Amino acid sequence: MRFESIIGQERPIRFLTKMLQKGIVPHALLFTGVDGIGKQTTARALGMALNCLSPVGVSACGACRSCQKVISGTHPDIITVRPEGAFVKIEQVRAVSRQLRFAPLEGGWRVVIINDAQCMNPEASNAILKILEEPPKRTVIILTASQPTDLLPTVVSRCQQISFRPIPFEKVADVLGERQGLDRQTATALAVSTKGSLGRALSVDPEKWLVWRKHLLEQIGSVSTKSMQGILGFAETLARDKDRLIDALDIIMTWFRDILMCKFSSERLINKDFMAKIQRVSQGRSVNELLKKVDAVYAAQTAISKNANPRLALEVMMMRLCLADQP
Numbered sequence: 001m002r003f004e005s006i007i008g009q010e011r012p013i014r015f016l017t018k019m020l021q022k023g024i025v026p027h028a029l030l031f032t033g034v035d036g037i038g039k040q041t042t043a044r045a046l047g048m049a050l051n052c053l054s055p056v057g058v059s060a061c062g063a064c065r066s067c068q069k070v071i072s073g074t075h076p077d078i079i080t081v082r083p084e085g086a087f088v089k090i091e092q093v094r095a096v097s098r099q100l101r102f103a104p105l106e107g108g109w110r111v112v113i114i115n116d117a118q119c120m121n122p123e124a125s126n127a128i129l130k131i132l133e134e135p136p137k138r139t140v141i142i143l144t145a146s147q148p149t150d151l152l153p154t155v156v157s158r159c160q161q162i163s164f165r166p167i168p169f170e171k172v173a174d175v176l177g178e179r180q181g182l183d184r185q186t187a188t189a190l191a192v193s194t195k196g197s198l199g200r201a202l203s204v205d206p207e208k209w210l211v212w213r214k215h216l217l218e219q220i221g222s223v224s225t226k227s228m229q230g231i232l233g234f235a236e237t238l239a240r241d242k243d244r245l246i247d248a249l250d251i252i253m254t255w256f257r258d259i260l261m262c263k264f265s266s267e268r269l270i271n272k273d274f275m276a277k278i279q280r281v282s283q284g285r286s287v288n289e290l291l292k293k294v295d296a297v298y299a300a301q302t303a304i305s306k307n308a309n310p311r312l313a314l315e316v317m318m319m320r321l322c323l324a325d326q327p
């Protein structure tokens with residue numbers, strides 16, 4: 001949880017380190033970016049650095065009494081609020097507000113971390129706004145959210161915003177190799193399909209994921225041999241698997257991307273374990289056909305992200321994938 005051990009977020013860490021070196025601590029920070037890339041860990045790391053009893057420069061030592069409490073989640077001045085059900089509720093923010101009337105218990109800095117701040121209901125948002133309007137001393141409020149547009153503009157304007165980017169695939173693959181013993185091919189494929197979210201990649205059961213991905217790629221690779229009924233059936237199956245739909249489309253996208261990429265550089269394939277098949281398919285397809293397929297998958301991803309009916313969007317995608325095969 002020290003700054004040094006946070007993976008792939010050099011820019012935010014540099015910013016926070018400089019901030020601490022200058023001795024300037026804003027009273028509110030907003031960490032934005034997708035889930036699983038280190039926003040919450042960084043927020044706790046900042047709390048640890050601010051309270052460390054024997055810091056190394058501006059970094060936490062990781063060993064003192066205060067650091068140990070932050071690591072075990074028992075530091076009384078590091079307050080974390082998470083959504084209860086779908087929302088962060090007014091009662092939760094009021095409870096924080098009551099604590100803020102008193103000085104930090106351990107005499108250092110108090111850090112209030114509101115995770116998934118986009119889940120604050122309007123009453124909770126207004127209560128946070130009140131706190132931000134009259135910030136208590138030696139207190140930092142850290143909000144984490146996917147994007148600033150998910151929050152009230154009046155809340156955003158009172159925070160110093162720091163954006164977190166997806167972690168480079170190579171780094172996610174390194175961690176998957178080290179912690180889960182995955183071979184490089186599998187680790188890379190999983191890192192790409194979870195789009196640089198280490199948290200998501202680590203939450204997946206690699207064996208089940210491999211079986212699922214293989215099935216998907218085999219199905220999508222044999223589209224041109226399927227009957228119309230088979231094609232629509234596959235679209236329906238995909239649409240029914242709601243939790244994995246976004247991931248499935250990402251994997252399907254890597255398939256067509258690989259077939260296209262193979263025409264230029266087979267070194268850069270993502271699905272290297274399917275290399276022989278990808279090379280074979282790539283030889284028989286024109287760049288134009290393949291671009292149409294990439295476009296069909298992209299259109300489905302865009303439509304679904306805008307709340308289109310998934311089954312309809314997938315049926316259209318599958319038909320467009322088939323049509324792209326015809327001269």
Ligand SMILES: [Zn+2]
Pocket residue numbers: 051052053054055060061062063064065066067068
């Ligand atoms: Zn320490």
